Amino acid sequence: MTTGVRRRMGVEERRQQLIAVALELFSHRSPDDVSIDEIAAAAGISRPLVYHYFPGKLSLYEAALRKAAEDLAGRFVEPHEGPLGARLLRVMGRFFDFVDEHGPGFSALMRGGPAVGSSATNALIDSVRQAAYEQILAHLGITEPPARLELVVRSWVSLAESTALIWLDGRRIPRTELELQLVHDFAALTAVSAAYDTEMAAILRSVLAAEPADGPFGDLMERLIALAPQAD
């Protein structure tokens, strides 16, 4: 019995080592450019032994991606304390940490392609989007979101993805600026929806009521108001 348990542990440890090594390689280059031979060499084992644990590169890629997805979803978790704008800004910092650590792999995944377009990888991407969506609703304290709020939150999640992808392509804007901008974008998209819908207006008011004047939302409002008269 003891030996059996130890053997199963060994298998799982080896699998985890291979997943970690593969994730490291897949993070820094497009998955199409990473070979099983390289993964075997980096793990210090033979190519046939890799195939003993994973039937092919796609299954190893999917396992590495699952690990990365769990990691990213974990970074969305934030204590329900203090102003919402500051909470979202901390999450954005951890999101950009993740994007920074996995840059080329993140780009390859989100831009699609032969090695990354499987149903399993798409389901993993969607699970991370769903985790982000649910975290935001939980922080807003809303369990049954109206259709317009769902639209704002889900479309903002996609805006965060595309902003990160554009940042990775040349890094021409400092990431801290983009982290703050995405917090502002969330407020702006909510405000646009609130301008035409009373239910959204009530949600916006309850969010802004708890924001300090020197938080990201308060600062944006002040700057927008300063911008408006000159625009007239």
Added chain:
Amino acid sequence: MTTGVRRRMGVEERRQQLIAVALELFSHRSPDDVSIDEIAAAAGISRPLVYHYFPGKLSLYEAALRKAAEDLAGRFVEPHEGPLGARLLRVMGRFFDFVDEHGPGFSALMRGGPAVGSSATNALIDSVRQAAYEQILAHLGITEPPARLELVVRSWVSLAESTALIWLDGRRIPRTELELQLVHDFAALTAVSAAYDTEMAAILRSVLAAEPADGPFGDLMERLIALAPQAD
């Protein structure tokens, strides 16, 4: 010579007929669910004859997608006349017409999957995004966009995509409301960027200066200002 020319015309006509039939089928169901047999039946020809023109379903799918991509990019073209907000609103109307006409196929394509994740399909999607980006810059009259403007325009294009996808999933919000909302979102994202960058502020001011008070931008500003004091 004449016979030769006529034969080539016949081949091209047949190809175009097959592409049109395939696009109709691929628009209304996920490409994974459409068979070559169905395409052959809809075109009134035999299955082997379809393979004579296209080596497989993927090549026919890519040809249909190319036709759809050209169609969509064509709908972005708008005369350089009148206020920018009204121009963008007309383009959004034609964009949602396209999304409406090709709903299930558009969703399947943009959500990815085995039949749609080829390099060629990704390149086509990117070409449409690039066409949208270039049209907007042309309407803004800007040939060398600063990095922050490029970010706003490209990330707004992705916001338009995700808004259309969310709309298709249940159609719970009237599309005319979303067409207007996307025009407002463009103004809002530009304003957020302008609040922290003098170059973007100058671009925003030149856009707003030409907008009438009763256009989509003017109307939004009025409503946001009405919303702001209550939020305090």
